Amino acid sequence: MAIVIVGAGLGGLALAGVLHVHGIESVVYERDASRDARRQGGMLDIHSGQRALREAGLLDRFLAIARSEGQDMRLLEPDGTLLLQEDTPDDAPALRPEIDRTDLRNLLLDALPERTVRWGSAYDHAEDGVAHFADGTTAPYDLLVGADGANSRVRALLTDAQPxxxxxxxxxxxxxxxxxxxxxxxxxxxxxxxxxxxxxxxxxxxxxxxxxxxxxxxxxxxxxxxxxxxxxxxxxxxxxxxxxxxxxxxxxxxxxxxxxxxxxxxxxxxxxTLPAGLTWPSNPAITLLGDAAHLMPPVGEGANMALLDGAELALALAAHPEDFATAVAEYEKEMFKRTAAAARMSADMQELLMSPDASRRMLEFFQPN
Incomplete structure (x- = not known):
C-alpha cells in the first residue's frame, strides 16, 4: 500500500516516523531543496505533542535537547511596568519545554530511513490515484496525506475552505x-x-x-x-x-x-486561520493533518496538534493496515474533536490578545487567583 505524504513539516514527519516504528513505509515529498533550504522559525512549546514523540521512540532524545528554562516568562506593559516574572527552577518537570523548530525537525528527520524524504518535489495536483509534482515526476498512492501547511494544495481535494x-x-x-x-x-x-x-x-x-x-x-x-x-x-x-x-x-x-x-x-x-471545527466527508484515499487541516492562531497549539495528528493517523493505519477507509475515518473522528477544542481555545486567546486591556487579561490568565 503506497502512502504519499506531501510536506516535510512536523506533522508529516511525525506520521512517517510512527509509521516506520510500526514497520510501515511511506514517502514524504517536500518542495524545499534540502532540510537547510530556509529558516524553520523560532522556539516551540511542546506539551501534548510529547506523546507523538514517545510513539516515534524519540521522547528521551527530545528531552535531552529541549530547554526547560525556555518556560520562563516575563510580562510587561508598554510603559515598562513589570506585571509578571516566572523563572523555572532547575529541577522543575519539563511539562512545556521549548525547542528550536529546526532542532525538532532534524530530530524527526534523522530517525527516518534514507530516501524517505524526496526533496525538491513541489506537489502540483492529483488525479486517478496519482500525485503529480512540478518537476514532472509522479507518484501513485493508495493514501495521499496533505501535510503541506496553511496554503495546502491538497486541501482542495476535500474542502473549499480557505484561510x-x-x-x-x-x-x-x-x-x-x-x-x-x-x-x-x-x-x-x-x-x-x-x-x-x-x-x-x-x-x-x-x-x-x-x-x-x-x-x-x-x-x-x-x-x-x-x-x-x-x-x-x-x-x-x-x-x-x-x-x-x-x-x-x-x-x-x-x-x-x-x-x-x-x-x-x-x-x-x-x-x-481556517474556520474552527472544520470537517469534510471522509475519503479513504485522501486526508489532511496539521495546518492544512486546522490552521489556528499561533498561541502554542499548532505544532502540538500537528505532531499528534501525525501520530494518531499512523496508529490508525497500523491498526488497520489493509483497510485505509476505516483508518482514515477513525483518525479524522478523533482529530476533528481534538483540534476543534484546541482551535476554540486558541481563538479565545487570540481575542484576549486583541482586547484593549490585553496585558491585564493576560496577567489574570497566568495568575487566575
Whole structure:
C-alpha cells in the first residue's frame, strides 16, 4: 500500500516516523531543496505533542535537547511596568519545554530511513490515484496525506475552505548571538519568553537555543492591506526598523532598543486561520493533518496538534493496515474533536490578545487567583 505524504513539516514527519516504528513505509515529498533550504522559525512549546514523540521512540532524545528554562516568562506593559516574572527552577518537570523548530525537525528527520524524504518535489495536483509534482515526476498512492501547511494544495481535494485573515499582522526580527553582542539586552529578555502587551500591539521576544533572540512585533485589529498602508519599507531593513520604532511611539525605550539591535532579517507576516471545527466527508484515499487541516492562531497549539495528528493517523493505519477507509475515518473522528477544542481555545486567546486591556487579561490568565 503506497502512502504519499506531501510536506516535510512536523506533522508529516511525525506520521512517517510512527509509521516506520510500526514497520510501515511511506514517502514524504517536500518542495524545499534540502532540510537547510530556509529558516524553520523560532522556539516551540511542546506539551501534548510529547506523546507523538514517545510513539516515534524519540521522547528521551527530545528531552535531552529541549530547554526547560525556555518556560520562563516575563510580562510587561508598554510603559515598562513589570506585571509578571516566572523563572523555572532547575529541577522543575519539563511539562512545556521549548525547542528550536529546526532542532525538532532534524530530530524527526534523522530517525527516518534514507530516501524517505524526496526533496525538491513541489506537489502540483492529483488525479486517478496519482500525485503529480512540478518537476514532472509522479507518484501513485493508495493514501495521499496533505501535510503541506496553511496554503495546502491538497486541501482542495476535500474542502473549499480557505484561510481568512484574523486581524493581526506581524513583523519578525532577530538578534543573533545576543549574549556576546548585547549582553544587557540578553539579561533583560532572560532565558525564555518576554512579552510586552498594550495599545493594540505586542512585542514578543523569545530566547532560542542557538543563542539568538527572535522578536515578533504584532499589530492587532488590522487588515490584510495594513503593511502596504503603513509603508514599512521591507526592502530597506534599517529603514524598516526605524519605521517600526515610530509605530511604537510612547513605548519604553528598552523595547525600541531591542528592535534597533536586530539584524537585517525583517519579515512581514499576515496571520490567517481556517474556520474552527472544520470537517469534510471522509475519503479513504485522501486526508489532511496539521495546518492544512486546522490552521489556528499561533498561541502554542499548532505544532502540538500537528505532531499528534501525525501520530494518531499512523496508529490508525497500523491498526488497520489493509483497510485505509476505516483508518482514515477513525483518525479524522478523533482529530476533528481534538483540534476543534484546541482551535476554540486558541481563538479565545487570540481575542484576549486583541482586547484593549490585553496585558491585564493576560496577567489574570497566568495568575487566575
Amino acid at each position: 481568512a485573515h484574523i486581524g493581526q499582522n506581524v513583523v519578525e526580527l532577530a538578534i543573533p548571538d545576543i549574549d556576546r553582542t548585547h549582553p544587557d539586552l540578553a539579561a533583560m529578555v532572560g532565558r525564555g519568553n518576554y512579552w510586552v502587551l498594550g495599545d493594540g500591539k505586542s512585542l514578543a521576544a523569545q530566547r532560542n537555543g542557538d543563542g539568538s533572540v527572535r522578536i515578533g512585533v504584532s499589530f492587532y485589529n488590522t487588515d490584510e492591506n495594513w503593511f502596504t498602508e503603513t509603508g514599512i519599507p521591507f526592502d530597506n531593513p534599517p529603514a524598516a526598523r526605524a519605521r517600526l520604532i515610530e509605530l511604537l511611539d510612547g513605548w519604553d525605550t528598552r523595547f525600541t532598543t531591542l528592535i534597533a539591535a536586530c539584524d537585517d532579517t525583517v519579515t512581514p507576516r499576515t496571520l490567517t
